[in-house]
Amino acid sequence: MSQTTHIQVNKFDPIIVADIGGTNARFAVITQYNCDTYQFTISHQATFPSAQFQSFEAALDCYLAQLSIETPKRACLAVAGPIKANQVYLTNLGWHFNSQELKDTMRFDELSVINDFAAFAYAAPYLDPNKNITIKSGQAEQTANIAVMGPGTGFGAACLVRDINGCAVMSCEAGHISLAPVTDLDRALVNEMRSELQHISIEDVFSGRGLARLYRTMAKVKGITPLNLTAAQVSDKASECEVCDATLNHFCDWIGSVAGDLALTFGALGGVFIGGGILPRMSDRLLSSRFVERFTEKGLMSQYxxxxPVTLVVQDNIPLIGAAACIHERSQG
Structure with missing residues (x-):
């Protein structure tokens, strides 16, 4: 669904944006920006199965061939893979390209390639509050840092660093920092996990495979033999399985502590935005959990x-909005 906006009288140079993942390659053109509502207009959307192409260039060529407007000269790609210097790798697809070579080949005046969680961070100030869910109310400082995070296939996090001179995104590997137990149950779970993991990271619990691990560990702590369940099966069985239900509840509780830790780490007085593929599907459970209590239980920094404020992002097209915001912010600077 396209972002809606009022008619913009200022000239806006369109931007090709893309969201490139292991399953789908999604493309669009940002044709307008409304400076009153902070909304981008997303047009000419197309989605292709990534696996049908041998390379990213082939996917881009396919999109441009069907585009009914003149090819824009600005582009930003959000990719689910590592970026080192100008080298971009999408390991699940076997795709690899050089961003400078792509820019030259496509004759773009401007091209940026960013990680998908960097795109989430860039998108944060441009999200529509009416389309997302407030998990914790608060007073966001308009020029302060914003943290984004979320469990999905892995656990991603990034920070939009802001001051009076502008903003930049700080990417990180927060998913691989040590997971801190806070309650007695946390400690019992961590102690049980140590039998199979030497280092217990945030991602070891807060991800798809992590949710399945948390279920197995919860069952053992309760003295019950666990079944071999996937994360989806844990969610599906929650209404009939006490251990599955307890697992999902504790997942929502404990991630409050994790989110609070990262908020302090990033100095995120501008707010925390949570996304990823798991929590948006259990928003009611998250709202009824101890998330807020555990987010704020930070000793001397509890008032801070x-x-x-914490927002659960359920709005569509986050990578596309973030890709647009990345280019737009630079043009404003």
Whole structure:
């Protein structure tokens, strides 16, 4: 669904944006920006199965061939893979390209390639509050840092660093930092996990495979033999399985502590935005959990954490909005 906007009288140079993942390659053109509502107009959307192409260039050529307007000269790609210097790798697809060579070949005046969670961070100030869910109210400082995070296939996080001179995104590997237990149950779960993991990271619990691990560990802590369940099966069986239900509840509780830790780490007085593929599907459970209590239980910094708003992002097209915002922010600078 396209972002709606009022008619913009200022000239806006269109931007090709893309969201490139292991399953789908999604393309669009940003044709307008409304400076009153902070909304981008997303047009000419197309989605292709990534696996049908041998390379990213082939996917881009296919999209441009069907585009009914003149090819824009600006582009930003959000990719689910590592970026090192100008080298971009989509390991699940076997795709690899050089961004500078792509820019030259396509004759773009401007091309940026960013990680998908960097795109989430860029998108944060441009999200529509009416389309997302407030998990914790607070008072966001308009020029302060914003943290984004979320469990999905892995656990991603990034920070939009802001000051009076502008903004930049700080990417990180927060999913691989050590997971801190807070409650007695946390500690019992961590102790049980140590039998199979030497280092227990955030991602080891807060991800798809992590949710399945949390279920197995919860069952053992409760003295019950676990079944061999996937994350989806844990969710599906929650209404009939006490251990599955307890697993999902604790997942929502404990991630409150994780989100609070990262909010302090990033100095995220501008707010915390949570996405990923798991929590948007259990928003009611998250709202009824101890997330807020555990987010704010930070000792001397409890008052600091208490003022930070937390939003669960369920809005569509986040990578496309973030890709647009990345280019737009630079043009404003």
């Amino acid at each position: 954490a208490g003022q930070i």
